[in-house]
Amino acid sequence: MDKRGRFCFVQVANLKNIKMDKTEPSPFVQVRERKESMLGHVLKNKLNVLLRSKSLIFWTLIFPIIMSTFFKLALSNIATAEEFDPVKIAVIQNVALDNEQNLKTVIGELSTENENQVFETTYIDNEEKAKEMLKNDDISGYIIMDENGKADVRVKDNGIQQTIIKYVIDEYYQTASAATQIINFNPQVIYDGTIQLLEESKEYVKDKTGNNLDYCVNYYYTAIAMACIYGGLFGLEAVKETEANLSKRAARVSVAPVHKLKMLFANVTAGFIIQYIEILILLAYIVFVLKGNLTNNVPWILLLSLAGSFAGTTFGLFIGISNKKDENTKVGMLIAITMVCSFFAGMMGAPQMKYQMEKLIPVVKYNPVSLITDGFHALYSYITLDMYFEKLISVIIFSIIMIALSYIFIRRKKYDSI
Amino acid sequence: MTVFKNYFKIVARYKWLILLYTGICIGISILNMSSGGNAPEQFMENKPNIAIINNDEETVLIKGFTQYITEKSEIVELENNEEKIQDALFYREVDYVLYIPENYTQDFINKKEPQIEIKKTAEGSAQYTQMMVNKYIKLADIYNRAGMNEQKIVDSIKSDLEKQVDIVIENESNTKSMAIPSLYYNFANYSFLAISIYIIAIVMSVFNNQMIKKKNSICKMPYKKISNQLFLGNVILILGVWVVYVLISLILCKEAMLTMNGLLLMLNSFIFIITAASIGFLVSSLVKNKDAISGIVNVVALGLSFISGCFAPQQWLNSTVLTVAKFFPSYWYIKANTEIIELTSYGFEDIKSILTSISIIFGFGVLYVFIIGIINKIKLHKK
Numbered sequence: 001m002d003k004r005g006r007f008c009f010v011q012v013a014n015l016k017n018i019k020m021d022k023t024e025p026s027p028f029v030q031v032r033e034r035k036e037s038m039l040g041h042v043l044k045n046k047l048n049v050l051l052r053s054k055s056l057i058f059w060t061l062i063f064p065i066i067m068s069t070f071f072k073l074a075l076s077n078i079a080t081a082e083e084f085d086p087v088k089i090a091v092i093q094n095v096a097l098d099n100e101q102n103l104k105t106v107i108g109e110l111s112t113e114n115e116n117q118v119f120e121t122t123y124i125d126n127e128e129k130a131k132e133m134l135k136n137d138d139i140s141g142y143i144i145m146d147e148n149g150k151a152d153v154r155v156k157d158n159g160i161q162q163t164i165i166k167y168v169i170d171e172y173y174q175t176a177s178a179a180t181q182i183i184n185f186n187p188q189v190i191y192d193g194t195i196q197l198l199e200e201s202k203e204y205v206k207d208k209t210g211n212n213l214d215y216c217v218n219y220y221y222t223a224i225a226m227a228c229i230y231g232g233l234f235g236l237e238a239v240k241e242t243e244a245n246l247s248k249r250a251a252r253v254s255v256a257p258v259h260k261l262k263m264l265f266a267n268v269t270a271g272f273i274i275q276y277i278e279i280l281i282l283l284a285y286i287v288f289v290l291k292g293n294l295t296n297n298v299p300w301i302l303l304l305s306l307a308g309s310f311a312g313t314t315f316g317l318f319i320g321i322s323n324k325k326d327e328n329t330k331v332g333m334l335i336a337i338t339m340v341c342s343f344f345a346g347m348m349g350a351p352q353m354k355y356q357m358e359k360l361i362p363v364v365k366y367n368p369v370s371l372i373t374d375g376f377h378a379l380y381s382y383i384t385l386d387m388y389f390e391k392l393i394s395v396i397i398f399s400i401i402m403i404a405l406s407y408i409f410i411r412r413k414k415y416d417s418i
Numbered sequence: 419m420t421v422f423k424n425y426f427k428i429v430a431r432y433k434w435l436i437l438l439y440t441g442i443c444i445g446i447s448i449l450n451m452s453s454g455g456n457a458p459e460q461f462m463e464n465k466p467n468i469a470i471i472n473n474d475e476e477t478v479l480i481k482g483f484t485q486y487i488t489e490k491s492e493i494v495e496l497e498n499n500e501e502k503i504q505d506a507l508f509y510r511e512v513d514y515v516l517y518i519p520e521n522y523t524q525d526f527i528n529k530k531e532p533q534i535e536i537k538k539t540a541e542g543s544a545q546y547t548q549m550m551v552n553k554y555i556k557l558a559d560i561y562n563r564a565g566m567n568e569q570k571i572v573d574s575i576k577s578d579l580e581k582q583v584d585i586v587i588e589n590e591s592n593t594k595s596m597a598i599p600s601l602y603y604n605f606a607n608y609s610f611l612a613i614s615i616y617i618i619a620i621v622m623s624v625f626n627n628q629m630i631k632k633k634n635s636i637c638k639m640p641y642k643k644i645s646n647q648l649f650l651g652n653v654i655l656i657l658g659v660w661v662v663y664v665l666i667s668l669i670l671c672k673e674a675m676l677t678m679n680g681l682l683l684m685l686n687s688f689i690f691i692i693t694a695a696s697i698g699f700l701v702s703s704l705v706k707n708k709d710a711i712s713g714i715v716n717v718v719a720l721g722l723s724f725i726s727g728c729f730a731p732q733q734w735l736n737s738t739v740l741t742v743a744k745f746f747p748s749y750w751y752i753k754a755n756t757e758i759i760e761l762t763s764y765g766f767e768d769i770k771s772i773l774t775s776i777s778i779i780f781g782f783g784v785l786y787v788f789i790i791g792i793i794n795k796i797k798l799h800k801k
Contacts, residue, residue: 055709055710055713058713059713063713063716063717066717066721067720070720070721070724070725071724073724073725073735073736073739074724074725074729074730074734074735074739075730075734075735085542150583151583152583152584152586153583153584153585153586154585154586155585155586160466160541160542160543160546161542162585163546164542164545164546164549166582166583166585167546167549167550169583170581170582170583171549171553173581173582173583174553174557174578174579174581176581177577177578177581178557178560178561178574178575178578181561181574181577181578182560182561182564182574185561185564185565185566185570185574186564186565188564189560189563189564194560194563194564195560197556197559197560197563198556198560201552202552202556203552204533204534204551204552204555204556204559205516205533205534205535205536205548205551205552205555206533206534206535206536207535207536207537207538208517208535208536208537209507209536209537209538209539215508215509215510328708328709331709331712332435332712335712335716336438336439336442339442339716340442340446343446343449343450348446348450348608348720348723348729349450349605349729349730350729350730350731352509352510352511353450354509355505355506355509355510355511357449377508378501381504381505381508382500382501382504383500384501386501387501
């Protein structure tokens with residue numbers, strides 16, 4: 001094409017552009033006017049265009065914000081729901097119980113309201129009523145003394161609450177047995193105070209649990225990771241704007257005297273910048289509005305988000321370049337893949353699910369959403385940063401693979417006819 | 419039935435998309451089910467999961483202690499790697515980790531009062547483990563102070579711990595055998611909503627095309643008839659999905675599904691998917707933009723699933739959220755499921771509340787169809 005021909009084409013393209021879409025500035029015309037800073041211009045225009053795309057902004061920003069709000073709404077009770085609640089029991093008042101004053105005292109002590117409270121006890125006169133309460137789940141079990149002075153525990157189900165009831169009653173008898181044994185072995189213990197130790201409560205273990213066991217944060221991490229990978233939509237958009245068979249504008253652009261990779265690079269960079277800003281907004285929203293306690297290592301979070309955004313953009317790039325389906329299908333593919341990955345990262349289920357799934361099918365933890373989520377998790381949960389860096393590097397490697405594959409597909413692509 | 423027939427012609431055009439989407443949703447349900455089995459809270463085993471990291475020798479005391487713990491709990495083998503341990507606690511694979519320090523037995527016998535370090539979750543089973551561990555060491559400590567040797571200590575404690583009360587289980591519920599199907603059917607809340615809205619909205623977008631709508635509105639057939647036939651088409655398509663879903667559950671957990679509880683689960687999901695279809699129909703009559711469909715699918719399906727307790731149990735949700743959730747069919751679906759799996763007797767009184775929930779779900783469906791009618795009427799008059 002000679003110089004004049006090219007000029008004509010520009011004119012036509014320009015006219016067409018004005019007619020079709022007044023709001024979107026054509027990168028092409030300005031390229032001709034100021035060739036020297038073309039990259040900057042394409043970038044600037046691209047940013048403008050992208051910011052006006054409602055569906056892009058929805059998926060990459062609004063949707064993650066909605067999701068994290070749902071997490072907040074749905075899971076704000078987890079921490080309290082999980083804590084140990086006193087076990088609700090009933091004790092049948094009868095003559096046999098009156099004979100067993102010690103047991104009465106023990107249950108009474110355990111039912112006192114303080115931080116070590118184990119039981120919430122109701123005393124009732126007849127067993128029928130207790131059965132009724134058990135049936136309606138008002139109590140986890142009830143204790144009844146039989147004529148021989150032996151305690152019976154009646155429950156409806158197997159469970160930790162019921163196990164605790166049994167445990168306490170067992171312990172009552174076991175302590176009595178221990179007292180007998182020890183006095184038989186060495187009567188001295190009565191005088192030197194050793195026997196009193198049986199009554200005392202003393203901690204023989206030292207708790208070194210950190211407090212980073214709150215798994216609600218994992219849901220926020222999945223939301224951030226999901227948002228990162230949804231950034232793939234920007235990658236797709238970039239491809240759409242450069243591959244001549246995908247959009248009219250790309251067809252025009254591809255006859256321009258601009259290297260295709262340069263063009264693609266500008267488009268991808270613009271998408272990546274917006275994507276990262278969106279992630280920062282999402283992070284700010286989670287921390288300041290939802291009061292999610294992510295972790296204090298702010299720089300590392302920002303770094304992983306950056307790598308994550310990059311992984312997302314390059315992932316979209318790969319999906320866009322690797323196949324010739326129409327745009328809607330590609331968007332559908334990207335969204336579906338991201339949702340499945342988010343599922344593997346533990347977004348849609350109890351936290352144990354992710355753990356069990358990874359044990360069952362270990363390969364699922366190498367999907368990008370899980371990698372980013374696990375990186376955040378490592379930051380939150382582990383003392384050292386080793387695991388964090390492992391995940392960070394995996395995310396970067398993922399991006400490099402995506403770029404390499406995309407390059408193989410895009411290289412030397414020319415069109416005879418589109 | 420021209421419209422009805424045409425509906426399925428369009429379905430045929432989208433068959434791959436429909437199959438793919440249905441496949442993904444059902445696949446996720448199956449994975450969710452197979453990873454479960456130890457669903458939190460309500461199906462808690464009475465044996466806590468414990469890991470023991472022993473840095474001491476295999477002494478008599480340690481052996482006796484470990485034996486006791488093993489009897490009372492599920493021992494989970496963990497690598498002595500802080501990150502693995504932290505993960506196991508974080509994801510509640512273990513409730514309690516014991517670190518027995520070096521020379522523990524020696525120091526213990528010499529009354530140096532060594533301490534076992536532990537890590538635990540905040541759950542009830544961790545509390546219980548703490549009680550067990552303390553009890554054993556306390557007894558050992560007292561026997562030691564009384565002057566017994568190691569072997570005698572272990573034997574004495576053993577005989578103490580044999581004293582146990584009988585525990586009588588009255589009308590045991592079958593939550594355990596129903597645990598796996600319940601995971602699958604609870605997840606159906608998400609799958610059914612996502613599939614219904616997506617598929618119906620995609621197919622209906624063809625009929626909602628401006629030109630076709632205009633053509634339809636001047637044809638001889640009354641508008642209501644067209645709308646009814648389309649709805650029928652939607653319902654039949656969605657019922658196909660339901661049949662597949664139920665068949666899979668029958669193949670995977672045949673025994674549990676062929677009980678009364680299983681049949682009730684199926685009934686509940688049947689009514690729910692009809693209501694889900696009406697939601698899909700409603701969405702398709704509200705939304706014109708095809709791009710917006712996948713957005714709405716995810717927000718509606720994931721949102722309702724979260725606030726109604728499909729992913730995390732209802733008792734985890736706070737009361738305000740649950741109150742809001744009551745205005746949507748998902749809440750009643752999950753509520754009915756939860757009650758169904760706990761059912762042990764099947765008199766009318768027992769299943770009354772389940773039937774109420776199911777009727778409410780159906781009521782929602784009727785309500786949505788009614789709203790669709792109103793919307794269509796308004797739209798028609800506008801034109």
